[in-house]
Amino acid sequence: MKALLCIDDTDDLESPGTGELLQNLCAVLEEKGLAEGGFVSRHQLLLHDDISYTSHNSSMCTELTLSRENFRRMIELSREYLENNCAEGADPGLCVVDLEALKDFEILLQFGAKAKEIVLDKADAVAVADKYPETIFLSEHGGTGDGIIGALAGCGLRISGTDGRVKGKLELTPDELMTVDQFCEKYGITAVLDQNNRIVSREDTLRLVSIVKPLVWHNQTAVLVRPDEKKMADWRLLSKQEVSL
Amino acid sequence: MTDIWDVAGDRKLFHGGKQDFNKAASAAAECSLFMPDYEEERVADELRSCYNCLYRRWTSNSFQCMKNIERT
Numbered sequence: 001m002k003a004l005l006c007i008d009d010t011d012d013l014e015s016p017g018t019g020e021l022l023q024n025l026c027a028v029l030e031e032k033g034l035a036e037g038g039f040v041s042r043h044q045l046l047l048h049d050d051i052s053y054t055s056h057n058s059s060m061c062t063e064l065t066l067s068r069e070n071f072r073r074m075i076e077l078s079r080e081y082l083e084n085n086c087a088e089g090a091d092p093g094l095c096v097v098d099l100e101a102l103k104d105f106e107i108l109l110q111f112g113a114k115a116k117e118i119v120l121d122k123a124d125a126v127a128v129a130d131k132y133p134e135t136i137f138l139s140e141h142g143g144t145g146d147g148i149i150g151a152l153a154g155c156g157l158r159i160s161g162t163d164g165r166v167k168g169k170l171e172l173t174p175d176e177l178m179t180v181d182q183f184c185e186k187y188g189i190t191a192v193l194d195q196n197n198r199i200v201s202r203e204d205t206l207r208l209v210s211i212v213k214p215l216v217w218h219n220q221t222a223v224l225v226r227p228d229e230k231k232m233a234d235w236r237l238l239s240k241q242e243v244s245l
Numbered sequence: 246m247t248d249i250w251d252v253a254g255d256r257k258l259f260h261g262g263k264q265d266f267n268k269a270a271s272a273a274a275e276c277s278l279f280m281p282d283y284e285e286e287r288v289a290d291e292l293r294s295c296y297n298c299l300y301r302r303w304t305s306n307s308f309q310c311m312k313n314i315e316r317t
Contacts, residue, residue, distance in 0.1 A: 013299055017283030042285050047303045055302050055311070056286050167285045211290055241266055241290045 001068050004097040004158055005037075005078060008059035008150030009143070015087035019167045022060045025081045034074045035066035040167035041216045043157040045115045045150055052091070052146065059147075059154030060167065063099075063219075071098065075137050082141040093147025095129075096137040097155045105159055107131065112156025112163070115149065125152045161219040169240065170223075172208040177233050180204050190220035192235070200225060205233035211240050250310070257310045259295060263303075269295040278312045 005025075010018045019040055026037030045057040066074055075096050086092040097108070111128050114120060122140075125148045129138040136155075138148050157163040170187050180192045181202035192200040207228050214221040224243055225235035249272050251258045261268040266289055273279045273293045280299040281287065287297040295301055300312035 017285060019283065019285045047305050049304070053302070055282065055299060057303070058286070060285075165285070169284065239290050241288055241296075 001066060001071065002099040003035075003064045003066065003071065003074070004061055004095070004099060004155045005064055006059055006061035006095045006097075006151045006154035006158065007082065007147065008093050008154060009053075009091040009147030010082065010086040010141075011054075012087035012089050013054065015090070018058075019060045021082075021085060022062060023167070024085070025078060026062060026064075028081060029064070029066075029074060029077065032077065034070045034077060035064040038063040038065070039221065041154075041158055041164045042167055043112070043150075043154045043164040045153055046117060046119065048119055050119050052144075057150065059150035061154040061158040061164075063158070079139055079141065086141060089143065091143035091146040092141040093125075093145060093149065093151040094137075094139045094141060095148065095151035095155050097159075098135045098137075099159075101135040102132070103135075104132070108136075108152070108156040108159055110156070112153045112158075112160060115153030115156070120149050120153070122146060122148055125149045128152060158216070162217055164216045165243075166214040166216060166221050168213075170212045170214065172210060172212060172237070174208060174210045175230075175232065176208045178206055178208070180206050180235075183208075188221070189214060189223055191217060191222040193217065193222050193224050194235070195224070195226055200235060204235060207233040207236040209237045209239045212237050213240050213243060215243070258304070259301075259307045259310065262307050263296075266291070266294065266296065273298060276312075 007022055010021050022040050029035040040060055040062045043059050082092050129136040140148055180200055183206050194200055212223055214223050224238040228236040249260055270291050273295045281297050282299040289296040301308040302311050
């Protein structure tokens with residue numbers, strides 16, 4: 001079966017970041033033979049004075065592959081892990097979604113979209129989860145527990161398939177040339193997209209830049225390009241800062 | 246107010262919005278309290294940039310420096 005696992009508000013200025021915590025949790029789940037994690041995605045939520053984030057308001061999500069019999073144990077262990085590993089002053093929240101049992105994707109999609117546009121509160125998140133008690137598992141793990149808002153929203157945004165960045169970066173050799181096909185094969189990228197989000201031909205050539213952050217695209221990974229201004233290749237990769245916040 | 250910061254009460258807001266990478270790098274170069282944020286939260290190519298600093302709080306249009314209100 002497939003399930004989404006999303007966490008938010010787990011860190012403070014001194015602790016490991018939420019993304020690292022999620023990766024560590026996935027490593028524990030794998031170690032125990034309970035689940036295998038996919039890539040971790042970062043989802044930007046609303047930036048607003050009325051929301052109590054420290055520096056950025058983002059949640060981290062991954063898709064797990066696991067057997068049905070391990071599902072409950074996976075949730076229990078994830079909860080225990082957050083209880084034991086979140087920063088002292090954090091307001092952690094966890095959301096697990098059983099993707100096979102989820103019949104109504106729309107409500108989660110809408111919640112994710114709303115979390116980018118308006119200020120939501122815990123009651124909004126609980127109201128969504130309460131409608132699907134055997135499908136959406138929402139839990140607070142300290143502090144105000146406000147992290148459940150971002151955790152639920154992160155699942156909605158991950159389900160949308162085209163929101164956020166993939167955790168991690170590609171460190172490349174600037175001006176190195178290769179075909180799109182070679183690039184995708186070498187770095188495990190599904191697609192290279194132009195400025196109009198059209199897929200670039202695998203035969204086209206590509207000029208690399210030093211650091212690239214892949215995006216989530218149709219539940220897979222993609223990078224963006226623009227026509228190469230140096231004319232060394234058909235396309236040049238967009239660097240981290242060229243892909244706006 | 247300086248050409249980099251707007252200081253109002255206890256809020257110190259960056260002038261350059263979210264896309265002035267040169268200004269954000271200049272400000273960080275002069276700051277003794279710069280601390281890089283987690284990798285996944287860095288947005289500027291150049292590491293030493295206020296856009297990559299742990300002590301910036303993003304707002305809808307720019308960011309607020311949370312560290313040293315006295316630095317202008």
